Amino acid sequence: MHQLGDPDGGDAGDRSGHAFRAFLANWRWQGVPFLPYKEEGSAPFKSITRQVLFQAPDLRCELRYFEVAPGGHSTLERHQHAHAVMILRGAADVLVGAEVRAVATFDLVHIPAMTWHQFRTRGAEPMGFLCMVNAERDRPQLPDADDLRAMKRDPAVAAFLGSQAP
């Protein structure tokens, strides 16, 4: 019998016990742990949680659901791996490179390699999004003071970043 977590990917067999996971109330899923976004203190972020919906040896990507409370935001970061995002609930302002855009439910965002990006909620509702990402990937990089100064030369980006030091 092929089990979830079996690294060979398996062939036949009944994994139907693992196949179906119901959507529960309040943006939680059956059998999916409710996690902090990142380790506390590892990077700047605010009011965001993480649920890993799909992660398996036979899938070369993971699908995660992140939720940001009103007034919250993801880490401002960049990395070699790309992100493929679909907003599932609420609204946000999103920075990708030199562009800031307002997004809402079911909008798509592709974050290419080595591109600064950040999600900030807009309005009073939580903002939830799916993020597809390669299972094998590099660690995010944080901006230093020079990076932030360079970004803030663009007035729209400066307005988005607000008080983020320096």
Add this chain to the structure above:
Amino acid sequence: MHQLGDPDGGDAGDRSGHAFRAFLANWRWQGVPFLPYKEEGSAPFKSITRQVLFQAPDLRCELRYFEVAPGGHSTLERHQHAHAVMILRGAADVLVGAEVRAVATFDLVHIPAMTWHQFRTRGAEPMGFLCMVNAERDRPQLPDADDLRAMKRDPAVAAFLGSQAP
């Protein structure tokens, strides 16, 4: 400047023109072609369309949106690659291996390697789902008469498959 379709995955550069694609009315997305599910006559299916939301050289999976009209169904098939599915609208009965389950919006379905599976709409509303799949993958296999006979030994599966020959 790094362009979508650049096979090296690129590094820096402003791809923000490609980054944002809006959700439009009626379950379509800006810049996303509306496609048939498969080539006509390549496999049995009914009333289903396909939109590829994310497919890029720096992503090892693709994210597709399929929509099945009321009374429609996907192909009954199996393959080595896995599927990671989230229902986005409507309701369906889903076969995965020996299990048949009713699913609705935001429910999750993991279809493991070499497991027969099929989606059939339930009710009067179209059923739409996201499907994450490895970019490199094998071709689906269709059941032969022996496979179908074996599946139909299970009464619940037989009821699901209904009149599918033999």
